[in-house]
Every structure is written in C-alpha cells, then in structure tokens.
Amino acid sequence: xxxxxxxxxxxxxxxxxxxxxxxxxxxxxxxxxxxxxxxxxxxxxxxxxxxxxxxxxxxxxxxxxxxxxxxxxxxxxxxxxxxxxxxxxxxxxxxxxxxxxxxxxxxxxxxxxxxxxxxxxxxxxxxxxxxxxxxxxxxxxxxxxxxxxxxxxxxxxxxxxxxxxxxxxxxxxxxxxxxxxxxxxxxxxxxxxxxxxxxxxxxxxxxxxxxxxxxxxxxxxxxxxxxxxxxxxxxxxxxxxxxxxxxxxxxxxxxxxxxxxxxxxxxxxxxxxxxxxxxxxxxxxxxxxxxxxxxxxxxxxxxxxxxxxxxxxxxxxxxxxxxxxxxxxxxxxxxxxxxxxxxxxxxxxxxxxxxxxxxxxxxxxxxxxxxxxxxxxxxxxxxxxxxxxxxxxxxxxxxxxxxxxxxxxxxxxxxxxxxxxxxxxxxxxxxxxxxxxxxxxxxxxxxx
Numbered sequence: 001x002x003x004x005x006x007x008x009x010x011x012x013x014x015x016x017x018x019x020x021x022x023x024x025x026x027x028x029x030x031x032x033x034x035x036x037x038x039x040x041x042x043x044x045x046x047x048x049x050x051x052x053x054x055x056x057x058x059x060x061x062x063x064x065x066x067x068x069x070x071x072x073x074x075x076x077x078x079x080x081x082x083x084x085x086x087x088x089x090x091x092x093x094x095x096x097x098x099x100x101x102x103x104x105x106x107x108x109x110x111x112x113x114x115x116x117x118x119x120x121x122x123x124x125x126x127x128x129x130x131x132x133x134x135x136x137x138x139x140x141x142x143x144x145x146x147x148x149x150x151x152x153x154x155x156x157x158x159x160x161x162x163x164x165x166x167x168x169x170x171x172x173x174x175x176x177x178x179x180x181x182x183x184x185x186x187x188x189x190x191x192x193x194x195x196x197x198x199x200x201x202x203x204x205x206x207x208x209x210x211x212x213x214x215x216x217x218x219x220x221x222x223x224x225x226x227x228x229x230x231x232x233x234x235x236x237x238x239x240x241x242x243x244x245x246x247x248x249x250x251x252x253x254x255x256x257x258x259x260x261x262x263x264x265x266x267x268x269x270x271x272x273x274x275x276x277x278x279x280x281x282x283x284x285x286x287x288x289x290x291x292x293x294x295x296x297x298x299x300x301x302x303x304x305x306x307x308x309x310x311x312x313x314x315x316x317x318x319x320x321x322x323x324x325x326x327x328x329x330x331x332x333x334x335x336x337x338x339x340x341x342x343x344x345x346x347x348x349x350x351x352x353x354x355x356x357x358x359x360x361x362x363x364x365x366x367x368x369x370x371x372x373x374x375x376x377x378x379x380x381x382x383x384x385x386x387x388x389x390x391x392x393x394x395x396x397x398x399x400x401x402x403x404x405x406x407x408x409x410x411x412x413x414x415x416x417x418x419x420x421x422x423x424x425x426x427x428x429x430x431x432x433x434x435x436x437x438x439x440x441x442x443x444x445x446x447x448x
Contacts, residue, residue: 014273017212021045021277024213025220033221042221048214053283055204059197060285065169066194067289067304072173073187080414087410088306092314093351095253095402099245099316100350103324104343106241112234112325113332166308201286208274208287215277219389231387234329241321242394250405257412259422266426267295268404275400279392281318284400285311292404297421298411306410310403315366317395317402320350323370330371330380342374349373364388 024045033042176183251261265272271288278284289307292298298306324346331338349370364381371378411417 013209014212014270017209018216018273018277021213021216022220025217028217028221038221042218045214045217045221049211049216049218049278050214052204052207052211052214053278053280055207056278056283056286057280059201059204060282061165062193062197063201063286063289064165064304064308065172066190066197067300068166068169068308069173069176069190070187070194071301071304072170073176073190084302084410084414085305087413088309088406091406091409092310095249095316095406096314096320096351097347098249099241099320099402100324100347102244102249103241103321103350104328104346106237106244106321107325107328110233110237110240110325111332112231112237112329114233166312201290205287205290208270212273212277215279219277219279219393222389231384234325234384235387235391237325237329238322238391239394241325242317242398245316245321246398246401250401253405253409257409259408259412263422264296264405264408267291267422268401271400271404272397276393276397279389279396281311281315281396281399281403284396288400288403292407295421295424295426296404296408297418298407299416299418302411302416303407306407307403310406314403314406315395315399317398319366321398322391322395323350323367326367326380326384327370327374327376329384330376331374333380333383334377336376338374345373346370 024041028039028041028045031039031041033039038046176187250264254261254264268288268291271284271291274287275281275284281288285308288311289303292303292307293300327346328338330336331342349366367381367384368378371380408417408422
C-alpha cells in the first residue's frame with residue numbers, strides 16, 4: 001500500500017487532499033461543528049492544518065538568513081548583481097501597476113456595493129492600520145534575530161519580521177564579502193547549515209497533502225460558504241480580478257519573454273496550491289523559493305534574494321486587486337464619488353504601499369492605507385470581514401504566483417535562466433532531490 005502511494009505524484013496527492021478536505025469539512029459542519037462550536041473532527045482538522053503552517057513558518061527565519069548570506073557571497077563574482085536587484089524592484093512595480101488597474105476596471109464594471117447585504121451596523125474600524133512610515137520603521141531590526149514577542153489572550157507568542165531578517169542577512173552577507181578570506185570558515189558553516197535546513201524543509205513539504213486536508217477542512221468548518229451571499233458581487237469582483245491577473249496578465253508577460261505558459265504553471269503549481277489552502281505567503285515561502293529554483297530554473301543565488309523580498313513586498317492579490325475593489329466598494333457604500341485623482345491615488349498606493357506596509361504585511365493593513373490616503377472611512381473595513389478568509393485563499397495564491405513570476409522574468413531577461421530546467425518534465429517531487437551544482441550566473445546581461 002505504501003509503495004503504491006509513493007508512485008502517486010505529489011500534485012495528485014495534494015489534489016486528493018483538497019477533495020478529502022472539502023468532504024471532511026462538510027461532514028464536520030453537518031454534525032454541528034462551527035468556529036464557535038468545535039467537535040473532535042473539526043479540532044483534528046484545525047490541529048493538522050495549523051501545525052503544518054507553524055512548521056513551515058519555523059523554517060522561514062533560518063532559511064531566509066542562511067540562503068541570502070550564501071547568495072550574496074556567490075553574487076560577489078557577478079558584475080550585474082545591482083542590476084538584478086533593480087530589475088526585480090522594477091518588475092514588482094510594473095506588475096503591481098497593471099494588477100491594480102485590472103482591479104479598478106473590474107470594480108467599476110461589477111459595481112461591488114450594489115445589493116450588498118451589510119449595513120452601517122457592520123462597519124467597524126480595524127485593530128491595526130497601515131501608514132507610510134511603516135516601511136522605514138520596519139527596516140530597523142528589533143534585535144539580532146528579527147524576532148519579536150506579542151502578548152495575547154493565550155500568553156506571549158514569538159513571531160518574526162521577514163523584512164528585518166532580510167536586512168540582517170544582507171548586512172552579514174556584505175560583511176562576509178568585505179572581510180574576504182578570513183570569513184571563509186563562517187561562509188562554509190553557513191552553506192553547510194543551509195543544506196541541513198533545506199533537508200528538514202523537504203521533510204516538512206512531504207506533509208503538504210495531509211496538511212491540505214486539515215487546512216481546507218478547517219476553512220469550511222470555520223467560515224462555510226454561506227457568508228458569500230451578503231457580499232456576492234464583491235466576492236465575484238475580487239475573484240474576477242485575481243483570475244484576470246493570473247490567467248491573462250501573467251501568461252501575456254511570459255509569452256512576451258518567450259517562455260512557455262504551461263511550463264510556468266506546472267512548475268509553480270505546488271506553491272499555488274499551498275498558498276490557496278494555507279492563506280499565508282510567508283508560510284508558503286519555502287515552497288515558492290524551492291519551485292522557483294528547481295522547477296523554473298532561476299539560479300539559487302538570485303532566487304534566494306528575490307523570492308523572500310517578494311514575500312514581503314510583492315502582493316498582487318493583497319496589495320493591488322483587493323484594495324482597489326474594496327476601496328471602490330467602501331466609496332459606493334458611503335456615497336462618496338471617486339474621480340480621476342482618487343483612482344490615480346489607488347494606483348499610487350498599490351505600487352508603493354506594499355513596501356510601505358512591508359513590516360506589517362496584510363490585506364487589511366493595505367486596505368486601511370488605501371482608505372486613509374483617499375480620505376474614506378476606515379470603518380468600511382468591518383463591512384468586508386465576513387468574507388475575508390474566503391477571499392484570502394485566492395489573494396494568497398495570486399501573491400505567491402507573482403513572487404515566482406518576477407524572478408523568472410528577470411532571470412530570462414538577464415540571460416541567467418536555466419532553460420533546460422524550465423522546459424523540463426515535471427515528475428514527482430523534484431525539489432526534494434539533491435540539486436546538481438549549477439554554473440555561476442554569467443556576468444553578461446542580455447535584455448531579450
């Protein structure tokens with residue numbers, strides 16, 4: 001039986017997990033389970049799903065730190081490293097601008113507030129908001145580990161800020177380059193530790209099919225699908241915008257760069273699946289980075305920098321489509337007319353706002369930044385909370401797809417993409433195998 005299971009492809013295992021998750025979630029709800037009334041089945045689903053996401057998030061800090069330090073040391077032999085960073089940020093902005101434009105057009109066409117089953121009694125200001133100074137304050141590490149404590153009802157919990165870990169790793173990596181040969185023992189240890197962390201990561205990823213059952217089943221138990229009814233047009237508008245970004249914008253960009261659309265989506269599919277069910281770009285980060293390197297052919301030295309940066313500042317779902325449609329909804333609900341200036345401000349916030357809120361990323365924070373910039377009531381956020389978990393599935397899947405897309409496009413433009421890997425046959429779990437030594441990225445840049 002176990003040997004037969006091993007012959008089933010990883011993607012098929014995850015799809016089976018999706019089906020089982022839906023079935024078990026519906027069974028749990030039919031037996032009276034809900035967010036306020038958990039049963040043994042719903043509790044089991046919740047523990048399985050949350051434990052997997054916790055394991056992934058636990059691996060993120062050492063993975064990001066070790067990978068970036070090693071990557072900067074590798075990039076010291078590449079003359080166009082600064083160009084890679086600039087091209088990455090530029091394409092982050094380009095795709096965000098087009099995505100927010102799609103969101104605004106969809107919001108204008110669909111008219112999301114019409115027929116909404118919410119009233120002013122549902123309006124409530126959020127507990128956390130976004131501000132333009134958050135980017136600067138988020139850059140400053142609170143400590144040498146980028147970890148901070150938060151006190152809640154269940155006691156003190158530890159969390160981390162990926163942006164701060166990114167800054168720390170870049171500083172250490174640059175220091176390694178400047179120190180020279182004296183830093184070789186430290187660099188050797190870093191590379192060895194990275195190999196160990198990646199091996200643990202592969203073991204965790206193997207649990208993804210089981211985790212999918214728990215994550216999706218718990219989502220159905222907690223939120224169901226009936227909440228969509230009161231905000232049906234708004235939900236439709238969000239998913240229409242997300243589908244246009246993933247299904248039209250991304251394929252067009254791939255074709256313009258001479259890349260196969262099918263190969264890209266078969267390569268990034270594991271990250272998309274996990275992002276959809278986990279609703280966490282940070283939790284999906286290890287998988288996103290893995291498929292970007294192993295399936296899409298982006299050099300590790302570049303992917304280890306670009307993908308973690310994208311996980312904090314590249315969010316076409318949360319920071320482009322969603323705040324655009326939501327701002328239009330709030331304006332319509334409160335009877336505020338939006339003019340050309342307001343639409344330009346929405347685009348401006350989308351392109352720069354994800355960086356401004358990188359220290360406290362999240363769709364709600366991005367929405368509050370957009371609303372405050374437009375002068376719209378922050379209480380409008382409370383109107384949309386009922387469907388937020390359902391929307392967050394699609395938003396996160398879009399986010400992680402974009403986080404893999406941009407490094408792939410930049411690598412292609414700079415002539416460092418491994419085309420053989422990109423065009424290779426997708427079999428089993430390729431990123432769990434040992435990666436062969438890749439040649440150092442060429443210092444010559446081409447702009448194909």
